[in-house]
Amino acid sequence: MTTPATTASDVATAPAATVPGLTRALAARSAALHHADLPPAVRLLARQCLLDWIGVALAGACEPLVHMLAEEAREQGGHAQATVIGHALATSSRQAALINGAASHALDYDDVNMACTGHPSVALIPALLALAETRGASGRDFLTAFVAGYETMCRIGRTSGDAQYARGFHTTATLGTLGSAAACAHLLGLDAEDTATALGIASTMAAGLKCMFGIMCKPLHAGRASADGLHAALLAARGFTSRPDALECPQGLIATHGGTPSLDIALAAPAGGWHLLHNLFKFHAACYGTHAAIEAARQLRAQHQLTPADIAHVQVRVGASSEGVCNIPEPRTGLEAKFSLRHTVAMALAGVDTAGLDAYTDESVGQPEVAALRQRITVELVPECPGLTLSEVIVHTASGTTLRQQHDSGRPASDLQAQQQRLEEKFHRLVDPVLGAAQSARLVTLVAQLEDLSDLSPLAGMLATPASCCAD
Structure with a gap:
């Protein structure tokens, strides 16, 4: 792939790139991840993220903003590729990622990682779920792609997250778009070069303002990040071109949004070797x-x-x-x-x-x-x-x-089994009123068996059940 030439005016107004290869290095790390690389604690945490996401998304599916997005999708129409959870609606994978992402962030009850100063699961899981449902991916592949996107989002966050946040960008929106692109590229089986292209496409889509906190646009950020990241990966798979150095190039993502492009910082191993080990779950339904x-x-x-x-x-x-x-x-x-x-x-x-x-x-x-x-x-x-x-x-x-x-509140749990119990209690509190206790229990069991699923149709089928409060 060729890199577009930089004009004289670009050079005159933008700082020179300081870390050639940052985008490619992150893309290579993401594309090379295999399920066998994941230790048991990381796999358990990934399943906990999915369980927590399902809980907050099903509860959030009843929010007015989600009904508005679902109504818009119905009016626009589209191929029934993926499930809109809680609404008995199947629509295009991109629309499903948008609606489900917004639903899962609507209550502000979803998980956090301070490495990216944002909410990873609401940006990653909706896109992956829609893509896995469309392509028939296995639960094991879904989980591995989730970890690939999660780690990529946090690695970019280490170089630019705090600066973006200070400038007024909602990093769940900006970095979430990149994490979603990396995750979906992994599920599609893209190589390092095409993953870098997907990150480049996602970089030019990344947006979202902190001034929107407290109104419907904030959860829309999560939906947009998920849907745009999915779109970026699908375009890259078709051969769509982009700069493969979009993170670090002059007037690229870091130069415009904030941060310092540092390969050492981006690739430095966090305590325990995985950013996912520092995931923080919410047990209060507030920011x-x-x-x-x-x-x-x-x-x-x-x-x-x-x-x-x-x-x-x-x-x-x-x-x-x-x-x-x-x-x-x-x-x-x-x-x-x-x-x-x-x-x-x-x-x-x-x-x-x-x-x-x-x-x-x-x-x-x-x-x-x-x-x-x-x-x-x-x-x-x-x-x-x-x-x-x-x-x-x-x-x-x-x-x-x-x-x-x-x-x-920035210390992750040291006892993952105790955290599992607490998450299941939270899940039942959120989901029992929506789907009933029996369905909730089945979902908990199904998520625990995620890596044994040959495809995600059993999970999608349960999530398609119309919520009692979503009689559209």
């Missing part, structure tokens, strides 16, 4: 940036048996990066409440279940006890709490006592 403060508040309430009447004032100390992410001071809707440190901490101190979806309705935002407590909470941006995962909550009681608690 991950609120979780450390929620946990600290919950601990203070439990340790000191606090009631709202005991609390005179609360300081929530967080990193500066929380501003513009999860610091909506006066949320007006349930969706905005998920991005409000003041509101979620008030919920935790008032004893409201922050894991329950019914706690984030538009009506619940105005609940008198929580709203009154929210007025006594201030958020302070401090250098002592870098990033989004470390917070300190200080409660000043009516009796004059000062109580402090820190929490770091």
Whole structure:
């Protein structure tokens, strides 16, 4: 493949490439991954990601924004290639990836990895599921492609994720498009050169703004990333051309979106050798940036048996990066409440279940006890709490006592079996009301057997069941 010539004006306005071969090196790593390379812990975590994704996607399928996207797909029509989960609808693989991706991010209850400052599974799984259903891929191939895309997304994130996020890009949207492309290229069996082309096509599609947090466009980012990554891989498979150095070239993704193209940083092995080992699952149905403060508040309430009447004032100390992410001071809707440190901490101190979806309705935002407590909470941006995962909550009681608690939500679970149990409890809480307890249990079993499936039709068939709340 040929690389388009760079014009004189390009050279005059853009920095020179500093790491020739970054895109190709990442593509080669992704394309070369085999199922035999995956240790048991990585395979278990991949299955846990799929289980968690199914849970949040089925629960999210009932959201108004998902109905709008499904209605649009019905009106546009298309070949029935892949399942739209919970809607008894089959549509084109790209439309299915778009809708399912948005559904799985609609509740902001999906997993996180801080290496890419984003949500990997909602960008990767919808595209892979649609492609695997269309092409008849096995569960083993699906799982391997997921890990390939996950690792690629995080490796690019190490070189540019924080910078992109600071500039105002939603990295689930930008890096998620690249991760989806790498995952789908792997499932299609593309070689390193064509995978680099897919990453190049995905690079020119990558977009998504953090200013959209708290509204329907944020979950749309995940759907778009998944669908665009799938599209990029399919085009590359047909011979569509792109720059094979799109990440590192002048005016390429890193130059325009932010970051430093470093091959050493991108390929450096994380602790344990896999980025997937650092996956963080959500057990509160709100932005991950609120979780450390929620946990600290919950601990203070439990340790000191606090009631709202005991609390005179609360300081929530967080990193500066929380501003513009999860610091909506006066949320007006349930969706905005998920991005409000003041509101979620008030919920935790008032004893409201922050894991329950019914706690984030538009009506619940105005609940008198929580709203009154929210007025006594201030958020302070401090250098002592870098990033989004470390917070300190200080409660000043009516009796004059000062109580402090820190929490770091950035540490992955060390006991994967205990995490499996907790994820299954979360899954049943989300899915039982949608499909019923019996169907939920069957899905848990089917995901556990993923690598034994010759194709994903049994899984797709179960996900096609119309949700009780999605009677379209």
